[in-house]
Amino acid sequence: MTKQADEALVRLVMAGGALAPRRALLQGAGSAEAALALGVAGWRAHGCTPEQCAALERPDAQRSKAALHWLQDDHHHLLAVTDPAFPPLLPEVPNPPLALFVAGDPGLAWRPAVAVVGSRSPTPAGRALAARFAGSFAEAGLAVASGLAAGIDAAAHLAVLDAGGSTVAVIGTGPDRAYPDHHAPLQARIGAEGAVLSEYLPGTAARPGHFPARNRLVAGLALATVVIEAAHRSGALITARLAAEAGREVCAVPGSVLNPRAAGCHRLIREGAALVERPEDVLELLAPALRQHLPALQSRLATPTEQAVPADLPARWVGDPDYQRLWRALDLDPISMDSLITRCGLTAPQVSSMLLAMELAGIVVCVHGRYCRTP
Known part of the structure; x- marks a missing residue:
């Protein structure tokens, strides 16, 4: 993208509020620059609120400057939902993002992926299972997506990196912030060897509402979501529900009935999720979907x-x-x-x-x- 295109898209992101009218505006106009050129009447015609129109007319210069400064790095990218490089499965999720800030290789978000999610405080066995499943998926040529949270997410990301595979982290902060703070080195490594995705402007701090929103992108990037250790009230269950709503496979690894962290997985299985005990179970389940997507993915990835x-x-x-x-x-x-x-x-x-x-x-x-x- 040109600097002018980046500036225009950043203005659309900064306008805030509901995504749907800004997405309709961008898709209707064909580009962020054309969308801004429509003016207030055109913005209102696409459903933008008075507050959004005011933000589009008078953008925050300091926030815009910070975002554009972040984008000056050759390894940093901003993809609009209308961009041909935008991950092809994400427009299928409820309320798709307007745009994605990407640190690393945006092409990795095109690879067929499995999401591995679960407890933030797993047992040692749960952490080992996450590493085993994620490493096997990487060995099979799949990308592994997760949310860079503590516990299962981090174990999955690390296992893929150590196996030399492809991992995609979707975060609930700006692309220049890490949450939790001690994950900053891991996030930097994923940015260097994989891809870190965020729909939030650089500089955006962690907020509670961002993480359920982040989960819809984790689920949307993957053809299947595998849950390893999740309590009854767990963000991983939100990801699983969103995956099911998007028509993706949902898999759960069972555990001991004495382990409260396995209760969420057992609930998912009762509700119809596939019970999986080995990575091969997931690959067998995914084979039809992967073969359906393979020609287009290979063409895109020049494989x-x-x-x-x-x-x-x-x-x-x-x-x-x-x-x-x-x-x-x-x-x-x-x-x-x-x-x-x-x-x-x-x-x-x-x-x-x-x-x-x-x-x-x-x-x-x-x-x-x-x-x-x-x-």
């Missing part, structure tokens, strides 16, 4: 599908005997799933989830329901 240099098995799978067996069973001639199962001796669920991971890695393609190495 080769049918015209790639012959690939070797990625290093992360070289030491895995199951992946080695499946890789040896594949060649350049398409083969059915049943034949692959017979060749490699693995189970159908194992082969299905492993093939999906290989497709996401760009080393396997599916041709009319038959699989082969990427030619």
Whole structure:
């Protein structure tokens, strides 16, 4: 975006109030600059309140300057909901954001993702489960989204970073603020190796209402939300409800009936969430949705599908005997799933989830329901 476009979009964000009229104004005009050029009559015609019109006419110069200063960094971005680079799944959530401030790689928000959320004060076992699930999703080529809260969120983000995967943190403050404060180093690392997203202006402090709003974006970015340890009254349950409302998969990891932090997960399961015990359970559940989204995502991310240099098995799978067996069973001639199962001796669920991971890695393609190495 040009500096003028950034300035205009920042003015729209600063106007505050309900998102719907400002979003309608932006989408109707086609750009933030064109939206501002409509003037008061045009703003009112799109539903802006007198307070919003006044803010658009007389923007806060100091806040605008601070936001534009933050955007001067080459790794900082501002994406309007009308921008082609805007995450494609977010417009489907209730009350989509007008714009996103992004620290890091905005392209990561396009990757197929799983949200991992849960208690802010998990048990050691819960923290280990979050790391195991998130690390497995990263190994399968999926991004992991979460809210950078203490506990399960932080464990998931760290596990993905340590595995060299892609993680997206959605925060309830401005992109230059960390909450809790001690997460500042983790937030900086995610900004450097992943992406940090916020719909709030730089300089915005943490406010209670921001975190439930943040949860709708976590749920909206992901094809599935996995809840690991959540009490009856937990923000993770809000994320799960929002994911279900957006038509996404909701998964819950069960725990001990003696663990109050598992009560929310058990409630979700009673209400219809998928009970999952292993990361592979989630991958199997997501396989149809991932294959539906894969062509568009690969095109956007410039991941080769049918015209790639012959690939070797990625290093992360070289030491895995199951992946080695499946890789040896594949060649350049398409083969059915049943034949692959017979060749490699693995189970159908194992082969299905492993093939999906290989497709996401760009080393396997599916041709009319038959699989082969990427030619």
